[in-house]
Amino acid sequence: MRTEPARSNRMRSESGPRRRDREATRARILGAAVIEFARFGLSEARGERIARRARSSERMLYYYFGSKEELFRAALESVYASLREAERSLRLDEEDSLAALERFCRFVWRYYVEHPEFISLLNTENLYKARHLRRSAQLGELVSPVVGLLGGLIERGAQAGVFRPGVDPAQLYLAIASQGYFYLSNRHTLSAVLARDLSAPESLEAHWRESAEMIRRYVAVT
């Protein structure tokens, strides 16, 4: 086991948020921006609230990000990066392809449940027809690698005779994402219209079960 080289105090003192620490300040602002934009959308988000939550000043938002829209873009990139980070730990190479597929679904849906800010930011960005995303320099790094992962799984499942051949991994991914995203994103209006609380754990679990079943039937043989 490797011993970590002792870091200098200067770089990593745990004495709370230091002044004059570029990266730390920037990160606090970005984190606060994600929360604010997720809660209020782009135009109703308030610079002052972001600054306060970041224990910084409104002036600093502009110092680090230049404008509200640029900050929004950074927040958007940040939630995509977090998703990619989470996806990196995902492995689908177990024997049982059907089990692996369900695990994949659950992974995606759990991520959505645990990261409502992801859904909210994406909805906001879609209202703007992805204007900010298209300006992003990191666009290339945003492409999901899990579609490839899913492709491998489909192939293995097909060879094992558990999955039918010819399933498009991108389509499958969209189907899985749809089932999680739509439900969570629209549960407020749906709850009002259907007159039942879609946020209740039992409603959620029922939805995941049925969704998993649908996905299974979509790829399983016969």
Next chain:
Amino acid sequence: MRTEPARSNRMRSESGPRRRDREATRARILGAAVIEFARFGLSEARGERIARRARSSERMLYYYFGSKEELFRAALESVYASLREAERSLRLDEEDSLAALERFCRFVWRYYVEHPEFISLLNTENLYKARHLRRSAQLGELVSPVVGLLGGLIERGAQAGVFRPGVDPAQLYLAIASQGYFYLSNRHTLSAVLARDLSAPESLEAHWRESAEMIRRYVAVT
């Protein structure tokens, strides 16, 4: 019982056209509001643009609707009402249940395609956690009757031995809606991230085909 005071001829003869003018102005404002809110969301929508598009004045917005939020609520109710109106013409009583199911899917999806304002307004309202919808007096009238329609279809299909038993119509409805709504609502970010144009007709048609197939497999026997 109160007797209505007799109206003078003068008033009576004028009330018709006047009322019609009133209603026409109100309707123009409402239509303009739907477009504006769909395009820009609630807080970025501009009263001035709504007034101009409605060939009316900003003052009239307040005259007829009281406030911006009330106008938004009216717009929201209006798009729900339009959906209900469209659904009213839907019949699923043909012999072939599988064909009827696909027709239903296509109906829902086509409606989404042809009414992007519906999706946009719902997204906006979900950002506000359905705050305006919950305040709506018409909530009851908003509940979709098509879930019932779908229930009937499922039953008939099950009796005919084409559908498996135990399918929940609400779940099925959600699944169908998901497949249409998510794709259309998120196509801008998805197009950017997947680096391909999801708005292209061939992409759309492929998506509808696969979605219909998935829905079919979800309910069909074995």
Next chain:
Amino acid sequence: MRTEPARSNRMRSESGPRRRDREATRARILGAAVIEFARFGLSEARGERIARRARSSERMLYYYFGSKEELFRAALESVYASLREAERSLRLDEEDSLAALERFCRFVWRYYVEHPEFISLLNTENLYKARHLRRSAQLGELVSPVVGLLGGLIERGAQAGVFRPGVDPAQLYLAIASQGYFYLSNRHTLSAVLARDLSAPESLEAHWRESAEMIRRYVAVT
């Protein structure tokens, strides 16, 4: 002699600045803007000070003029219009051409003395290379009619044998304007550099006398 038709009280009550009086409010703002821009230039002028001086609100500046630059343009047009208004009363048709010429000089110079805001606004506008003036819709109406007046005078003087022939009225006008404008516009730095107070009445009068003499010699025969 014509009797003025009695104006309705409504149009011309002398009861101080009325509320809801479009033209009056607009005029007060414009007047305040002229003063402020003359004192501080464009960018150092403060909307709040203009509003206060106009006994109105900052909001109204934008209601009537749209932006600070537009307000500046209006102020600029206004000082030009005032000059033209003053020039309208000018007559140069007396017998003695030399006396008429001197009267003309004195008129121009007195106007500059009595309207420092004219000089200041023009200096500011020249800093911006006449950007606002070129955008003015009234540019045509701004052309000075006095050059024509001066042309007539020169011709009459030449025919009377008092003026030499071939004097260009535009050049003459520039020369006269220069002698007044430069002295007044630059008296602050000149006073500091020459270590004497050019604003003192005797300095001024000496300057006007010498300037008039120079202009006279410029056009007089031999």
Next chain:
Amino acid sequence: MRTEPARSNRMRSESGPRRRDREATRARILGAAVIEFARFGLSEARGERIARRARSSERMLYYYFGSKEELFRAALESVYASLREAERSLRLDEEDSLAALERFCRFVWRYYVEHPEFISLLNTENLYKARHLRRSAQLGELVSPVVGLLGGLIERGAQAGVFRPGVDPAQLYLAIASQGYFYLSNRHTLSAVLARDLSAPESLEAHWRESAEMIRRYVAVT
């Protein structure tokens, strides 16, 4: 006589280049400031642009000059110093006094043409009623020596019988400066209002010719 304390070799060898670097940086900043203030006036001038043009940092502006206003004062002193420097090479001791006078005019006017920053900075300073100039420690050194030069010329010309007696050199200087300064400073508004381009070379030359003629007639006998 005081003996200089012997400097250590180390200090002596470094102080030269160092001091030169210091002076060079200071000079670059000052030069950049002159350009910026001339272009934009005092309040619209941007520290960041000055720093960039000087290939230095905004921080250094404050390091060397203390504040924006101090920097402006330094810039002002600098343009005056440049004028004095140019004037130092001027000689008016030729035989022909009329020719010398015209040469003087041309010198002044050429200087204005070639140094628009001089005119612009002076206009700006006059907007502030010479506030910065009055605070200048170098005020004494700013007084133009050319008025004296002109005085000598007038005297010689008068003795030679070419100039009339009693011409005040300061008045003459003002007249000459006026004719150059006003035209150049106000050519933008004048061009707009007169609808002809006063910056065109032929317009300029015509103006110089007539101005020289006017000055000549002002001092020449009969």
Next chain:
DNA sequence: GATGAATGAGGGTTCATTCAT
């Protein structure tokens, strides 16, 4: 019933300037 004038509040942004290293 309809209109134009008026308004208070606050939002994003920028600027000159100063810590802290």
Next chain:
DNA sequence: GATGAATGAACCCTCATTCAT
């Protein structure tokens, strides 16, 4: 001596909304 991070104070402008006629 020089640098990058930080800051407080405003400034222009806009928005939803309400008087007053």
